[in-house]
Amino acid sequence: MHRPFLSLLLLLLALASVAGGAVWFIQRDRQALVEQFGRERYTQLEEATRGVSEALEDLGDDLRFAGELLAQPGSTEEHRRELRALLEAVGQYRAIAVYGPDGAEQLSLVDRRAQLMPREAAHATALADTARQALEAPWGRIIPSPPVMDGASRWMRVFATALPADVPGGGGAVAILVDTEPFFAPLRLVTADENTRLLLLGFHGRPSPLSDPEVAAWYQRLGQGADNLVPGLKALVARMRGGESGTLMLDERQAHRLGLGSADVVATFMPIRMRNEASWSVATLSSTRALRSHERLLVLRLSLAALLVAVFLVTFGAYVVLANRRAVALRESRRHAERLAHLHEKTQKILDHIPTGVLALSADDRISAVNQALRARLPSSALGGTLTEAFPSAPESVVRRLGELVTATREDGRVRSLHGEALSLFGEKGQYNVHAVPLEHGDEEVRTLLVLEDLSNVRMLEDQLLRAEKLATVGVLAAGVAHEIGTPLGIIRGRAEYMRGKLGGAEPAHGRGLSAIIDQIDRVSRTIRQLLDFSRIQPAEARVVPLGPLVYGLRELMHIEAERRRVRLQVEVPEHLPALAADADQLQQVLLNLVLNACDACSAGGHVRLSASQAQGDTAEGLGLLELRVEDDGCGIAPEHLHQIFDPFFTTKKRGQGTGLGLTMVAQIVRNHGGRVEIDSEPGRGTCVTVRWPVAVPRWEEQHAV
DSSP: OHHHHHHHHHHHHHHHHHHHHHHHHHHHTHHHHHHHHHHHHHHHHHHHHHHHHHHHHHHHHHHHHHHHHHHSSOOHHHHHHHHHHHHHHSTTEEEEEEEOTTSOEEEEEEOTTOSSOOOSHHHHHHHHHHHHHHHHSOTTOEEEOOOOOOSSOSOEEEEEEEOOTTSTTTOOEEEEEEEOTGGGGGGGGGGOSTTEEEEEEOTTSOBOTTSOHHHHHHHHHTTTTOTTTOHHHHHHHHHHHTTOOEEEEEOHHHHHHTTSOSSOEEEEEEEEESSSSEEEEEEEEEEOHHHHHHHHHHHHHHHHHHHHHHHHHHHHHHHHHHHHHHHHHHHHHHHHHHHHHHHHHHHHHHHHTSSSEEEEEOTTSOEEEEOHHHHTTSOTTOTTSOHHHHOTTSOHHHHHHHHHHHHHHHHHOSOEEEEEEEEESSSSEEEEEEEEEEOSSOOSSOSEEEEEEEOHHHHHHHHHHHHHHHHHHHHHHHHHHHHHTHHHHHHHHHHHHHHHHHHTTSOHHHHHHHHHHHHHHHHHHHHHHHHHHHHTOOOOOOEEEOHHHHHHHHHHHHHHHHHHTTOEEEEEOOTTOOOEEEOHHHHHHHHHHHHHHHHHHSOTTOEEEEEEEEEEEEEETTEEEEEEEEEEOSSOOOGGGGGGTTSTTOOOSOTTSOOSOHHHHHHHHHHHTTOEEEEEEETTTEEEEEEEEEBOOOHHHHHHHO
């Protein structure tokens, strides 16, 4: 029966102990709070005085700058202009005056923009008196004047400094009349609080207009019987006059007399230095009424909080236990989530930076992810679509084969691959390695990975390497053939002609045999000559070659050959086309080989067309291209031979009718001139060879480029 009452009593005692302890701690820490309050006010005052000191330092720099200007050689008018520029550059400067070593005025300038023109007698007197004081002071020291009482402003002061002895005339002094109110504007920020008062003592110990009127009045009464009434203010002023900085405490009685209410006052003070000399001193007197009110409110709140703590103590304890367990679980889950996110990010970066295409398929065969290498080649709607939507230009059989590969790898859980398959996936046929990779852990979004490895570039490099090896072989073979076979063949042919001439018509059978020998030797010689021509192709020395005369000369050259083969040759070259940058002989050799090949591909009654036109929308580095086309309606080229037609010694002609070097020479000559050659052919419908050749740069463009 008494146990609940005892528990309640213990609880009340605990609450009372908490409240009493809180009050005791507040009272004990009150001094620490006051000290913290003083440090904050000191820091605030320090920041404000830093801005004032910087402004005064700038004023000192300007005075030194004026002295340096006057030390420079020049006329009085030049010095006047320079000082005028300084006067008008700083809005607070009202007048500048220069005095000789005897104190006589040598130069005087007044700010023409100022609304209050400093022409009063007080201004001139202050400028002269302060300059004389500067003449008696050490060089480099800046002498400020008391406030100049001109009736318009109590902020006007004169600052003067002595000139170096090397100034023309033997020295002197320069003085500036300054409106100092903007200099001390940062101090207004510290008086924004209604519980703070400011006392600013000038260089000569007088309160400035920025000082609080009531505090300034008590300052004036010091030494007149008020010292015992406000001893704290007397100590503060003494330390301010001594150029010290720090913090003082004034009791409630003195605070009340100074108009700061019934609470202790924290006084912070520090000097305002100009060229490391204490020129001014400033102090703030801040009442601690806010701290006391805050202290009382804190006690009340702590008491109420103690009551609430007693009510919710048990609930809070249970909540803490449950929350702790939940926090442990959440931290573990977060650690796992961060680990998974890191692994996912790392995997995604790896997939995006490999050159092989990878796409992920979901359980319903829809694309759930695509890496960077494949994303650029698929349509924008591929993500979320099927394989058919991802490869719209691929034949149905190819897409079906990919689907079967995915189905097979899901059924047996093993990687299924296609190696080196010729597949038309992106509108053109290429060779690919395709791998279907099943994922062990079931995820509906990613069940299978389809890896597409494009081997087209590898095959192209292999073909280029093989072609380069063939070209090297041709060069070695041509040199050997020319040296080892050419000379004996020439001797054999000469002997055969000699014997045929001796026989005459006596032995017709022997004459025909010798003629056959000579014809075969000529055929071998032509082959050797083609080999030599092929191996001796040098880098082209391009010149300006008009296309029209060269093409029409070629037509005259090929006219008889075309009639002999009963093939109609048509030439279409507009007159307005620009000239080409080419070696004329090599360009003629290219066109001659292409026209001869076209005539060979046509049967009797066939048609060969040579045309030229400006390339459409194709400019590279400012140089245009011309397209030269040779078209025929002959037998065409089988698709499996298209990638071999530029290989040395490859030919589809019958044995003895071609060496397989014509198109190889054409390709090499075109490349040497910076052009390109392309072939489009279809069996039974003919062939079109397109040569894109650079045009010659006009002379004015060439000069401009140089």
